[in-house]
Amino acid sequence: MTARPTIALGDAHVGFRGRIQALAVERAGAGLPGPELERRLIELGFVEGADVELLHEGLFGGDPIAVRVAHATIALRRREAMAILVSAEAAA
């Protein structure tokens, strides 16, 4: 695997396209217990290898965000999106 730098999806901006590299639930800040958050993210399709695109963000603080993950559009807050590590799509 090529070692492209990863960022947290929670730090990305509208228009970002990339691929999920890992879930790191400890980075999501206080909220759900890590294992539970991880399971919920997976149930909504956030698994390693899935393509993501950040489609929309809210007015205040750019929160929450709407993310295209594979074939569905999911809304979530940036706090939880911090747990999703993504690599930017290679420039064509």
Added chain:
Amino acid sequence: MSAAAPIVALVGNPNCGKTALFNALTGSHQKVANYPGVTVEKKVGRLTTPAGHVLQIVDLPGTYSLRARSPDEEITRDAVLGRLQGEVAPDLIVCVADATNLRLALRLALELKRVGRPVMLSLNMIDIARKRGIEIDAGHLARELGIPVASSVAVRRGGTDALLGEIDRALANLPAVSAPSWSAPDARELRGGQHEADRLLRAAVRRTGERDAGTARADAVLLHPMAGLIILLTILFVIFQAVFAWARPLMDLIQTGFSWLGVAVEAAALPDVLKSFLKDGLISGVGSVVVFLPQIVILFFFILVLEDFGYMARAAFLMDRIMGGAGLHGRAFIPLLSSFACAIPGIMATRVIDDRRDRLTTILVAPLMTCSARIPVYTLIIGAFIPDRDVWGFVGLQGLVMFGLYAAGIAGALGVSFVLKRLIWHGTAGEPFMLELPDYKVPQLKSLAIGLWMRATIFLKRAGTTILAMMVLIWVLASFPQPPEGATEPAISYSLAAMIGSAIQPITAPLGFNWQINVALIPGMAAREVAVGALGTIYAIDGGEGAAEKIGQLVAGQWSLGTALALLAWYVFAPQCASTLAVIRRETGSWKWMWVTFFYMLALAYVAALATYQIARTLGAG
């Protein structure tokens, strides 16, 4: 025998068109009941398949996994596993999948397969998928999954034939009954399931990833940070306009109908007591509630249309941050919006909120939203006390006061949720906001009609039970004991109602309330709108058309402005609806939260009315 009819359960992701499929399969042969011990609606329908099987079809709340996160989803899990009291596990599970969005559904199908009951997959909305050029190799999917796969189109005649054929085939060779088994999957299993689903998808489906072009174009505007919010507020404004303006003619019609009934009773040859009971008790009592049916139907029309369009999830997205500032969850938006019609459906709609505290907060503040039952009281008092003139040249003063009362309710709700979240629950970070934004879809008339019909019957049932009973009670309190011979005061002064009103006089005197108001407040505890009718009874006014105006003129002569304003303030906050409290008890499953709601609202109402009256008196309006 219905007990022998095989049970087929529909399970699927939210927004997969499951309910439309359910409606298509069962048509009008469906009913909504409650599961024993819980309040989630159980939707069951009957149908006869082409092969002559009589089935019971159960529509279960949408979910991504049997690992339930909300009360709704627990029902799905328990129903599938046959854990519900008095219910057996389904004979066949139909996993309904949106053919345009198969990825998460396939993972759910894999999880359902592990339960060990017969499962099949229904590729729903296959017509839309084909139109978008998505090709699904159903045979390949069936082989790989090891379960039957059938396509379906819920919205077209004959669109469920293939599915029914597969159901018949499956029922013809049901395996020997085995107890369902399931344990919550951990992250590793879930991840494995999703990877397996992704592999299936690559093997059996062509062209999957593209976004629906129409949805993308619409979202560019509707989810625009600024324009999206403005559009949402405009939609809300139109809804309120419609609820209040469009409903008017229908409400007048209903009112005329009931007053005609009253006149008919008056003319009948019946004993006076019976006449009074029928006219003042039954007809005016039930009539004063049924008159809100048009408003409720119109509000729900909008809510259901927006829901079916797929807009409600967007509204939650746009409002999440704003509501989060007050400690409310984005998903609380829909329940709170419903509460403007009536807190009861609003509180029931909180079931979609996963987190217990978020849900409790929403339930606790929902009754502060100005429900339509407050409108007659507001209208009466504003009409009687607030001069009908314009301020700043173009804004009606009466309308402005009405708006102020709504604003006070909303501010109260935000304040209370803020206090709950920050001071009492110490701002625990709580539940994440995670929500699928489905593709936009044109609402189906049939689903809409069925949804509205359900809402209307639920409302009328309440009018026919709780409110009817309360009206009878009020009539008894206001009519007995009857005045002695040669009485000079109005008959009601001798009644039980007057005694009660006078007894609580010391408590309400600082608010500027007289005993007549006290008496009207007591039935108002059962249902707010009843207070208008009760004032009518107390001030001994003949019912019929224009009765409200007559009460208005009368109270304008008897109350001070301070009293009137204090009563308005009281009405913004007071916990005056027995049905709402009953629903809170049911939905929270505890008496505690019902009493918490009752007392915090009572305290708010008392303080608000006290402050209003005392300030008004100081300013010389007492």
